[in-house]
Amino acid sequence: MGRLFIAVIALLSVQFSNSQVTSVQEDSLNLRKIYDMSLMQGKSYDWLDHLSNEIGGRLSGSLNAQQAVEYTKAELEKLGLDKVWLQPVMVPKWTRGAREFAYVETEPGTTRNINICALGGSIATPDGGTKAEVIEVQGIEDLKLYGKEQIEGKIVFYNRPMRPDLIHTFEAYGGCVDQRYSGAKEAAKYGAVGVIVRSMNLRQDDLPHTGSMSYGDTPVENRIPAAAVSTNDAEYLSGLLKLDKDAEVYFKLNCEQHEDVQSYNVIGEITGSEHPEEIMVVGGHLDSWDLGDGSHDDGAGVVQSMEVLRLMKEINYKPKRTIRVVLFMNEENGLRGGNKYAEVAKEKGEKHIFALESDAGGFTPRGFAFDADKAQFAQIESWKPLFEPYLIHYFELGGSGADVRPLKEKEGDIVLAGLRPDSQRYFDHHHAANDTFEHVNKRELELGAATMTSLIYLVDKYGVRQIDTTPEDKY
Structure with a gap:
C-alpha cells in the first residue's frame, strides 16, 4: 500500500511538473505571437500618424478633441469588437x-x-x-x-x-x-x-x-x-x-476660461468567454495640450491601448474575462474622464479586477509599475522571465496611472498598473511644442503595445490573486 501511494504521488508530481512546463511554453509562444504581430503587422503607428498629423493637439473641449473622439470610435468599430460606445462627460474648456x-x-x-x-x-x-x-x-x-x-x-x-x-x-x-x-x-x-x-x-x-x-x-x-x-x-x-x-x-x-462642454470617453470591449463579469481595462488619455500634437502625451498611450484589443483578435485569442479599452478625456486639466468612468462603473456595480494605463510616452518599454498587494505583486512578478527575452526587466511595486486610479476604492479590490517606458527624454517633449509625431519611434511604440498586450494576456489567463487585506500585506 505504501509503495503504491508513493508511486501515485510520483506520477502526479511528474504530471503537475509537465503541466507547468506546457503552460510556460504556451505562454512563451503566445507572447512571441503578440510581439511578432505588433512589430510586423502593427497598426499603432498608422493610428498615431492620423491622430497627430490629421487632427493635431486635442485640448479638452476643443474641436480637435471631438474629432479625435469620432476617429478613434470609428477605428475601434472596424476591429469587430463586441461593443463600442461613447461615455458622455462634462469637461472644462480653456483656450490659449x-x-x-x-x-x-x-x-x-x-x-x-x-x-x-x-x-x-x-x-x-x-x-x-x-x-x-x-x-x-x-x-x-x-x-x-x-x-x-x-x-x-x-x-x-x-x-x-x-x-x-x-x-x-x-x-x-x-x-x-x-x-x-x-x-x-x-x-x-x-x-x-x-x-x-x-x-x-x-x-x-x-x-x-x-x-x-x-x-x-x-x-x-x-x-x-x-x-x-x-x-x-x-x-x-x-x-x-x-x-x-x-x-x-x-x-x-x-487666454480665456469658458463654460464646461460635453465630451466623451471612447470605450470598446471584447466580452469574456468564461468570466464576463470580471473587467480588465487598458487605456490612455485622448486629450492633449495644444502646443504640439500630443504624440507622446498621450497619443502613444491611446494607440497602444487600441492595439491591445486588435492584437488579441489577430492572434485568435479568446479572453476569459472582459477586456475593455478606455480612451479617457480630460486627463490634462481635470481628470474628468477617469473620474466619470469610475463613477459609472460604481453605479453599475461593475467588477474591475485589473487596469493598465500607458501615459509616459512612446519610448522603449522597460516594464511596469503596480499598485497592488504584495501577494498580488508576487504573482505578477513570477511572469517576469517571460518578458526578459524582450528586455523587459522593470517590475516595481507602487504606482500606476492617473486615469485608472479612481477605480481603486479600497486595498485589494483591483490591481492597477502603468507601462514604464524609458523616461530619460520624455520631459524634453512633455507639454511642449516639440511633442510631435516625428519624435516617436515606430519600433519603440510597437514594442510598448506588444508589452501591454502580453501583460493583459497573462492577467486574463491566470486572473488576479484574491488577498487578505490585513495591514501587514499592504505595501
Whole structure:
C-alpha cells in the first residue's frame, strides 16, 4: 500500500511538473505571437500618424478633441469588437488665444524677448499686458521668507529646476511641479501681480512647457496670470537678476476660461468567454495640450491601448474575462474622464479586477509599475522571465496611472498598473511644442503595445490573486 501511494504521488508530481512546463511554453509562444504581430503587422503607428498629423493637439473641449473622439470610435468599430460606445462627460474648456509675448527690460528701450506660454487654466493679463519688477524664488516655501512687503506688486519667478541627479525623471518632475500647479494661488496671497515658472524640462532649450495650474478657492478678482518660461530664458533671467535687481519683465497672455462642454470617453470591449463579469481595462488619455500634437502625451498611450484589443483578435485569442479599452478625456486639466468612468462603473456595480494605463510616452518599454498587494505583486512578478527575452526587466511595486486610479476604492479590490517606458527624454517633449509625431519611434511604440498586450494576456489567463487585506500585506 505504501509503495503504491508513493508511486501515485510520483506520477502526479511528474504530471503537475509537465503541466507547468506546457503552460510556460504556451505562454512563451503566445507572447512571441503578440510581439511578432505588433512589430510586423502593427497598426499603432498608422493610428498615431492620423491622430497627430490629421487632427493635431486635442485640448479638452476643443474641436480637435471631438474629432479625435469620432476617429478613434470609428477605428475601434472596424476591429469587430463586441461593443463600442461613447461615455458622455462634462469637461472644462480653456483656450490659449493669440500667441503669448514677453520681454525683459533692463532700462527704458533696452529689451530682450523671452520664450513663454500660458499655463493651462490661467487668466489673461490685462489688455495692455503685465509689467513689473521680478523676485526670484526656488519654490512656494520661499514666499514666506520674503513676505508681502517684498513681493507685493512684483512678478514672482519660480526657478526650482528638475533635479538632474535623479535617474527616475518622474521623481524629478514631482519634486518641482507644485510651483507650476499652485504657484499663482500662493503668490497672489502676497500681492504678486503675476508668476512665471521655469519649465518642467531637464534639457536646456528655448521651448516653454505648459501644464495645468489651479487657483483653488482664490476669488476671481484676486487671481493673477501665470506663464511658463523656457529653461534657457530661466537661466538668463536668473543670471540677470543677480546683476540687476531692478530689471522688469513684461508679458501678455490672451487666454480665456469658458463654460464646461460635453465630451466623451471612447470605450470598446471584447466580452469574456468564461468570466464576463470580471473587467480588465487598458487605456490612455485622448486629450492633449495644444502646443504640439500630443504624440507622446498621450497619443502613444491611446494607440497602444487600441492595439491591445486588435492584437488579441489577430492572434485568435479568446479572453476569459472582459477586456475593455478606455480612451479617457480630460486627463490634462481635470481628470474628468477617469473620474466619470469610475463613477459609472460604481453605479453599475461593475467588477474591475485589473487596469493598465500607458501615459509616459512612446519610448522603449522597460516594464511596469503596480499598485497592488504584495501577494498580488508576487504573482505578477513570477511572469517576469517571460518578458526578459524582450528586455523587459522593470517590475516595481507602487504606482500606476492617473486615469485608472479612481477605480481603486479600497486595498485589494483591483490591481492597477502603468507601462514604464524609458523616461530619460520624455520631459524634453512633455507639454511642449516639440511633442510631435516625428519624435516617436515606430519600433519603440510597437514594442510598448506588444508589452501591454502580453501583460493583459497573462492577467486574463491566470486572473488576479484574491488577498487578505490585513495591514501587514499592504505595501
